Amino acid sequence: MDRGLRSLVDVVIAQTGLHYYDDKPEMLARLMETRIHACGCDTAEAYGRLLDHDAQGAEWRALESLITIRETFFFRDAAQFEALEHVILPRLLRERAAARTLRIWSAGCSNGAEPYSLAILVRRLLDSGLVADAARWTVDILGTDLSQFALSEARGHVFRPWSLRGLTREQISRWFERVPGEQLWRLRDRFADMVRFEHGNLLDVIHPCPKGPTFDLILCRNVLIYFTPARVADIVEGLASRLAPSGWLMLGHAEAGVAADRLAVERFAGAQAYRLGPVVACAGPRAVRAAIVPPVAPAVEGEDVPRARSSAREPAAAEVASARATHILASASAGAEALGTARRACEEMVRSHPMVAVSHYTDALLCMAAGEAQAAIAALRRVIYLERTHVMAHYHLAQLLGAGDAAGAERARARAAELASAVAADTILEGGDGLTAAGLLVLLGVPVRGADGGTA
Numbered sequence: 001m002d003r004g005l006r007s008l009v010d011v012v013i014a015q016t017g018l019h020y021y022d023d024k025p026e027m028l029a030r031l032m033e034t035r036i037h038a039c040g041c042d043t044a045e046a047y048g049r050l051l052d053h054d055a056q057g058a059e060w061r062a063l064e065s066l067i068t069i070r071e072t073f074f075f076r077d078a079a080q081f082e083a084l085e086h087v088i089l090p091r092l093l094r095e096r097a098a099a100r101t102l103r104i105w106s107a108g109c110s111n112g113a114e115p116y117s118l119a120i121l122v123r124r125l126l127d128s129g130l131v132a133d134a135a136r137w138t139v140d141i142l143g144t145d146l147s148q149f150a151l152s153e154a155r156g157h158v159f160r161p162w163s164l165r166g167l168t169r170e171q172i173s174r175w176f177e178r179v180p181g182e183q184l185w186r187l188r189d190r191f192a193d194m195v196r197f198e199h200g201n202l203l204d205v206i207h208p209c210p211k212g213p214t215f216d217l218i219l220c221r222n223v224l225i226y227f228t229p230a231r232v233a234d235i236v237e238g239l240a241s242r243l244a245p246s247g248w249l250m251l252g253h254a255e256a257g258v259a260a261d262r263l264a265v266e267r268f269a270g271a272q273a274y275r276l277g278p279v280v281a282c283a284g285p286r287a288v289r290a291a292i293v294p295p296v297a298p299a300v301e302g303e304d305v306p307r308a309r310s311s312a313r314e315p316a317a318a319e320v321a322s323a324r325a326t327h328i329l330a331s332a333s334a335g336a337e338a339l340g341t342a343r344r345a346c347e348e349m350v351r352s353h354p355m356v357a358v359s360h361y362t363d364a365l366l367c368m369a370a371g372e373a374q375a376a377i378a379a380l381r382r383v384i385y386l387e388r389t390h391v392m393a394h395y396h397l398a399q400l401l402g403a404g405d406a407a408g409a410e411r412a413r414a415r416a417a418e419l420a421s422a423v424a425a426d427t428i429l430e431g432g433d434g435l436t437a438a439g440l441l442v443l444l445g446v447p448v449r450g451a452d453g454g455t456a
Contacts, residue, residue: 005029005044011051016064016146017203018226030425031067031438035059061199065149066426072110073163074117077221079270080250084217085121088248088273092216093131095246100137105215107202107239108223109143112154112195113163116187118219119194120175142215144200151197157187162435169339169369202227205238214244221252240276249274342366357387361431364396373400391419392431395440417446 001009009025012018012032021028032047039059041047054060075081096102102122106115119141126134145151161183164172176185202223218239224232239249240262249263250273263274343366350359364379377400383393398412417440420429425438432440 001026001029008044008048011048017201017231018067027425027438028067034426035063035066061148065147072113073165074113074167081117083268083271083273087268088217089121089125090130093125096216097131100133102137102139103213103215104141104217106143107218107220109145109154110150111163112143112157114219115141115143115195116157116191119191123191139194141195143195143197146201148199151199154197157192158184160184202235206234214242215247216244217248218243219250221250243276245276247276339369355386357383357390361393376400389419391416391429394419413444417441417444421446
């Protein structure tokens with residue numbers, strides 16, 4: 001990496017606070033080069049000058065959107081959401097019953113899946129009769145993120161199947177509306193209207209909390225990995241200072257143990273949260289009532305399959321199968337009967353195009369949607385036999401094998417990482433519904449190979 005680009009990498013890390021890239025400068029440089037070329041700059045120095053004179057902040061926002069990882073989905077981490085639905089939110093609603101006001105902040109909200117999941121939970125609890133005068137409550141759910149691109153997606157409240165993985169078809173039909181003619185689902189307005197979005201950098205919370213309303217619940221999950229330990233301590237302290245009395249803070253599992261001294265920890269089945277005030281012993285959330293997110297095998301609910309690379313054996317058949325796969329998956333999300341119809345159509349496609357990987361990949365996705373893990377594993381292995389470089393097939397195989405075949409899962413995970421490392425960082429992975437190679441490597445915690453052959 002030349003000196004100018006290295007200096008610019010340091011500037012961007014300092015400006016954004018994304019110290020996740022401290023030991024991965026080559027990875028950040030590769031991502032930044034995408035913007036350097038897009039802006040027509042010949043050198044890193046020229047791009048640095050563009051950023052210096054970016055009065056409206058447009059290019060900074062574009063860069064921030066590129067270098068932040070937007071991997072999220074609805075009700076991510078079921079154990080935490082069980083604790084939220086069965087203990088934390090009911091307790092808050094009862095404690096705030098006199099004021100009939102609830103304020104929630106999702107810090108690092110990405111495409112909005114997290115704050116919208118919270119909106120679904122709150123609406124469900126209010127409609128259940130848990131508190132009186134539910135119609136007179138004021139619920140303010142704020143989502144903030146560094147990426148303006150992510151915020152734009154969040155405000156549209158339209159989601160691809162990848163964001164809905166793990167939800168049942170009944171839940172999808174109850175909470176979302178299908179966008180006609182598209183592999184997209186729009187969150188219903190009664191939930192979306194409860195959430196607002198603002199641009200925000202977590203570094204801002206390090207400054208003293210301004211006078212004003214505080215939050216009853218703050219979620220800051222899977223975001224602190226970007227920052228240095230010292231910054232993390234400052235950020236958590238800043239978040240704690242913005243909690244209302246007896247307010248709650250929930251962090252990601254990997255970030256447990258970094259809470260501020262002023263917070264007490266409460267543990268639940270498979271989760272924990274932090275609270276201002278005394279700890280109140282409670283039973284696990286499963287003792288309250290059935291979970292809103294039932295335990296399911298890793299699944300992709302109706303995942304869209306993008307254009308497949310043509311098979312060397314059947315190039316024309318691959319195009320036909322890809323088009324049929326898109327249609328089949330689009331028809332599979334309207335309930336159990338539709339899933340059955342889609343699977344029968346997929347069986348016919350497999351018979352017609354047995355040597356085309358997308359036929360079997362579609363079969364695997366439908367098997368996962370039906371909860372048939374072993375059938376999905378078999379289908380994914382057929383995909384890999386036909387197309388050994390199918391990154392997402394290796395990734396899903398690793399997820400499905402899990403603890404049942406730890407060695408096999410690790411081999412599949414390593415192969416997915418190897419294949420993702422071999423392509424450009426911003427490559428959209430086939431079958432990943434927009435997930436990039438860099439995004440997958442970050443999720444896997446794997447170093448990225450730089451343009452000079454080194455690793456980041």
